[in-house]
């Protein structure tokens with residue numbers, strides 16, 4: 098019990114410090130060459146009929162026209178904590194409504210989490226019923242990705258960018274390894290230097306891991322849209338206009354409804370995994386050790402290659418990063434074709450650009466009647482609605498009390514660059530009052 102409370106406290110403190118970091122970005126060293134990404138791409142990868150085009154198409158697609166990554170203007174345009182669905186662009190809501198009206202979003206009530214960190218449950222229907230298909234119970238939602246092709250190991254890391262990312266990125270670069278980073282929105286705000294390293298220096302693939310790492314199936318349709326939309330918008334505005342193709346649900350917690358929203362509103366496909374290192378729990382009681390993880394890697398990597406591997410790994414701690422580095426020689430030894438997991442279906446990590454260097458292609462408007470006209474009007478200049486002001490005592494923060502403590506994936510929003518000293522008294526009061534409940 099104590100360790101559970103302590104875990105909760107750690108997570109809450111970390112989240113709160115991210116919130117402050119989000120409001121006060123540092124400004125060191127953001128000298129980079131925007132002109133480098135001006136070449137026209139030779140390829141067009143996008144499914145033009147998808148309504149997601151309309152959500153972002155009129156926004157700028159040259160890097161120089163976006164607020165500079167790391168600048169106060171850039172950071173202050175986004176929610177500091179859990180997004181409030183009433184304060185997001187109307188275009189996203191409209192796109193959701195169009196999908197709902199077209200019967201594309203299964204009408205399932207959000208799941209309920211009775212105990213923090215426990216698998217969410219559904220009222221009156223089994224979580225594994227095909228109409229629900231909860232990922233928390235291992236059900237595979239049709240259309241989502243779980244396996245890599247034969248002989249391929251699809252590489253990805255969750256929860257960054259964070260301080261431990263630095264070592265990981267240096268290792269990846271040194272060994273010429275490409276990876277996908279499933280990023281948490283508020284961690285990008287807090288650790289934009291690492292973000293730039295992944296995108297500009299390593300030219301790795303960027304994907305969505307939601308804005309604040311909730312159990313997505315517990316959220317309303319609108320809150321699901323806000324979690325995905327803000328993260329997409331931030332990545333779009335921080336990569337010269339790239340619209341991600343992939344997302345990963347925190348805890349693997351998706352279902353027919355949530356995956357449909359991601360797909361129908363934003364064109365996102367979920368990438369889950371078929372093996373789990375459990376590296377998020379390193380150092381916790383009952384969690385794995387670096388030795389036990391290495392043994393698992395040995396077993397997975399020496400096993401059959403008829404189904405390729407997608408292994409859940411995190412850039413959440415130095416120890417987790419070390420586990421990947423220790424396993425890397427085995428990946429080579431057993432001749433796995435190691436690739437960024439966003440590249441395994443051959444279409445690339447973005448809906449409107451082949452890679453990190455070619456300019457994104459402006460999206461042509463299709464005639465298809467999917468509500469696109471309304472979306473374009475609403476999204477044509479920029480975000481139309483001002484996000485709520487940063488406040489550690491907003492509903493955003495209190496919702497985070499449901500974030501698990503020890504014994505569960507603490508994958509959450511861990512800001513690495515901000516000092517605990519920045520925590521306000523009110524935040525501490527909130528944290529302690531929540532822990533006493």
Ligand SMILES: *[C@@H]1O[C@H](CO)[C@@H](O)[C@H](O)[C@H]1NC(C)=O
Pocket residue numbers: 156157158162163164171174175330334478479480
């Ligand atoms: C994204 O960038 C565009 C410029 O292309 C800007 O108008 C818009 O306000 C930015 N959105 C956010 C949320 O900062």
